[in-house]
Amino acid sequence: MSSGGRSPATTSAYTELLARLTAGMFKPGSRLPGERALAESLGVSRATLRIGLNRLAEEDWLVPSSKRGWYVRANVVGEPPNTLQSFTEMALERGMTPRSHVLEKTLRPITFxxxxxxxxxxxxxxxxxVRVRYLDDVPICYDRTVLVLARARGIDTADMEDRSSTSS
Incomplete structure (x- = not known):
C-alpha cells in the first residue's frame, strides 16, 4: 500500500478518472459507463474502481445513484487539455459568470x-x-497569487475584485 492506505492501482484509477472528467470525456450530468466496462478500460478490478469512484464522490466530482450507476456532478468545471487560460477566460468560454472576493491584498517584500x-x-x-473565486456564485477555489510589483506595474492599486491577475 502507498501512503494514505491507497494502492498504486487505486491511485492510478482515481488519477485516470479525474483526468477524463477534467478533459470533458464525461459530460456534466451524464452517467458513467457501467462499472464492469469502466474497470476493464482502466485495467483494474471493480473493487479497485469503486475505491476511486468513491474518492471522486467525496470530492464532489461524481454522484452515486443506487442501482443506477455513477453520474458526473452537473457543475464540474475543468480546463481543456493543453490550454492555458485565465480563470475569467475559462468561465466566459463556458457561459459562466466569474466573480472574485478579495480577502487580502498586501504589498510586501518578496521572500527568498x-x-x-x-x-x-x-x-x-x-x-x-488572496481571494475566493466563484463561478455562477458557487465558490470554486481559494486563490493566493504573488506578483513581482516591477513586472505588474499598477497591480498594487488595481481593483482585483472581479478581474484576473493576468488580465488587464
Missing part, C-alpha cells in the same frame, strides 16, 4: 524562496493577493 522561484532580486517588492 519566492525570489528564487520568480527569478527576481531578493529585495524586490511583491503584491500578495
Amino acid at each position: 524562496d519566492e525570489a528564487k522561484s520568480l527569478q527576481t532580486a531578493p529585495d524586490a517588492q511583491a503584491v500578495e493577493l
Whole structure:
C-alpha cells in the first residue's frame, strides 16, 4: 500500500478518472459507463474502481445513484487539455459568470524562496493577493497569487475584485 492506505492501482484509477472528467470525456450530468466496462478500460478490478469512484464522490466530482450507476456532478468545471487560460477566460468560454472576493491584498517584500522561484532580486517588492473565486456564485477555489510589483506595474492599486491577475 502507498501512503494514505491507497494502492498504486487505486491511485492510478482515481488519477485516470479525474483526468477524463477534467478533459470533458464525461459530460456534466451524464452517467458513467457501467462499472464492469469502466474497470476493464482502466485495467483494474471493480473493487479497485469503486475505491476511486468513491474518492471522486467525496470530492464532489461524481454522484452515486443506487442501482443506477455513477453520474458526473452537473457543475464540474475543468480546463481543456493543453490550454492555458485565465480563470475569467475559462468561465466566459463556458457561459459562466466569474466573480472574485478579495480577502487580502498586501504589498510586501518578496521572500527568498519566492525570489528564487520568480527569478527576481531578493529585495524586490511583491503584491500578495488572496481571494475566493466563484463561478455562477458557487465558490470554486481559494486563490493566493504573488506578483513581482516591477513586472505588474499598477497591480498594487488595481481593483482585483472581479478581474484576473493576468488580465488587464
